[in-house]
Each structure stands twice: as structure tokens, then as C-alpha cells.
Amino acid sequence: MADEVTDTEELPATPTRFATEQPAVWEAYGDLGKACSDAGPLDEETKRLVKLALAVGAQSEGAVHSHARRGLDEGLDSETLQHVATLSITTLGFPKAMAARTWIGDVIDEE
Numbered sequence: 001m002a003d004e005v006t007d008t009e010e011l012p013a014t015p016t017r018f019a020t021e022q023p024a025v026w027e028a029y030g031d032l033g034k035a036c037s038d039a040g041p042l043d044e045e046t047k048r049l050v051k052l053a054l055a056v057g058a059q060s061e062g063a064v065h066s067h068a069r070r071g072l073d074e075g076l077d078s079e080t081l082q083h084v085a086t087l088s089i090t091t092l093g094f095p096k097a098m099a100a101r102t103w104i105g106d107v108i109d110e111e
Contacts, residue, residue, distance in 0.1 A: 012062070048074060052084050056100040057092060064100055068107040078108045 011019070019026040037047060048071045055063035068081050085100035092100075 044074065045076065048076065049080070049084055052081065052104075053088070056085055056088050056097075059092075059096060059099065061099075061103050064103040065107055068104045069110075072107065072111060078104075081108070 042050065048067060052064065052067040052071060055067050071081050072078070081104050082101055085097050085104055088100060089097040
């Protein structure tokens with residue numbers, strides 16, 4: 001499953017440490033993510049784009065990086081990911097959309 005959070009191999013230090021210190025909570029969190037993902041009819045690509053859009057709306061740089069990285073790993077192209085940020089201009093405002101484009105660009109540039 002694309003959003004499973006039980007694997008800590010590629011996570012930043014803080015969530016990795018949390019998963020080690022609180023394995024039952026981490027496992028429950030992963031189970032909740034899977035249940036939420038399985039609860040509706042959206043396909044995997046749409047779910048990834050929605051998660052990216054939610055991260056953009058929350059102005060969470062780390063989550064934008066994570067969902068952009070996962071999107072690329074799942075075969076989404078950079079134009080599609082950047083389009084999510086462009087769509088946010090009229091809802092979130094130009095400065096926040098440009099921040100999101102920068103964060104998505106960080107991940108694209110890593111590739």
C-alpha cells in the first residue's frame with residue numbers, strides 16, 4: 001500500500017525515533033492510514049495527488065517533500081506534481097503556492 005507508515009527505512013530521524021520508542025502507536029497509525037486509503041474508490045494516483053494537495057494546503061514542507069517523493073517513486077511526472085501547487089494559487093494565494101512549488105522542486109531536483 002502506498003501510504004503505509006510501518007516501514008521506517010526512509011523516514012527522517014524524528015519519526016524513526018518515535019516509531020522505535022512507541023511501536024504500538026506507530027503500528028496503529030499505519031493501520032489507520034491503510035484503513036483510510038481502502039475506505040473509498042479513489043485510485044492510487046488520485047490518492048497521492050490529494051495527499052500532496054492536503055500537504056500543500058497545510059503548508060507542511062516535510063509532508064510536501066514526502067508526497068512529492070512518493071509521487072515520483074510511483075511514476076508521477078514532475079509536471080503533474082507542480083500542477084498541484086499551481087492549482088493552489090486561487091485557494092491559498094500566490095506566496096503559499098510558490099512555497100509549495102519550491103518544496104516540490106526540492107524533491108524533483110534530488111532526482
